[in-house]
Amino acid sequence: MTEKSCVICGGSESEGDVLLQAPCGSHWVCTDDVASFFQRATESESLFPPKCCAQMFILDEYEEHVPFDVAWQYRVKEQGEYAILAKFRVYCANSKCTKFLHPSSHVTNNTANITYAICEDETCGKITCIGCRVLLDQGVANHVCNKDEDEEKFKQEVSAKGYQLCSICNTTIELIEACNHVTCECGHNFCYVCGKEWHGLHACPQYGHPKYDEDGYNQDGYHGDTGLNREGLTRRQDLARRRREHMDEDDDDGDGVADQDDDDDDDDDDEVDNEDDPDWEVLQHLTPDQRRAVNTLVQDARDNALDQLRIELFETQGIMF
Structure with missing residues (x-):
């Protein structure tokens, strides 16, 4: 046992x-x-x-x-x-504290038309405006909440510095290097380039900042607004098309199945290493057994597996695609 x-x-x-x-x-x-x-x-x-x-x-x-x-x-x-849903949380605006301010501690002053909270940390005790999330050093009565104006200025500053905001908790994130697939502290997965929820390979470049030409297409050939290439295809659709073309080229007898070498004298040729495969950039780093395993997956699962392999190869070996 x-x-x-x-x-x-x-x-x-x-x-x-x-x-x-x-x-x-x-x-x-x-x-x-x-x-x-x-x-x-x-x-x-x-x-x-x-x-x-x-x-x-x-x-x-x-x-x-x-x-x-x-x-x-x-x-x-x-x-x-x-x-509390991350984007609705409020923390003490004192940068030396940042304690979570539970909704039960929020107080509304109807006269000043403001909601605030007093930090319960014994070393702090500062007052934070729940609306614009700034310290009320001058007291509640003297504060004018400029929530919308302050938020817009903050978003402009974030955009100008090339940062990204998590759409769930509004945390500001700066990516120094590595894959554009970001996992926020709150657990939300999103693309650092477009800020949208991560669903795998899409129009944005997988590494680094996008570089657009005069027509709005990035270095990979996909438009920054539509996510389509010049042929009107998404990245996944384009990869699928290239795979079909690759299979058609290998199907000499027209039976819909890629033809194999019938030479039984060389077992090492059972695994065909074809550099014309659009995913060969990733597959070439795998063993024959691993390639066979990946190629048995259904299309969506195969695409997701290749996405993860791209990330792993970059993070462990510095290989960029």
């Missing part, structure tokens, strides 16, 4: 570790790592809620193995900040 071991650190019961069954029912986790699941979730919303094999860790089921302060912080996040 295989000895149980922690899926995170590899520790086993024979080494003195206490192992708990993960919510997926297939893995085991030591008590130290169970606590770390909840700790990391309080530090980064992208790790909330903690999961194993897509099954969520419920604090009530593991609380006796989680330090009190970690469990407390987790519940505060779970019932407070994380319970």
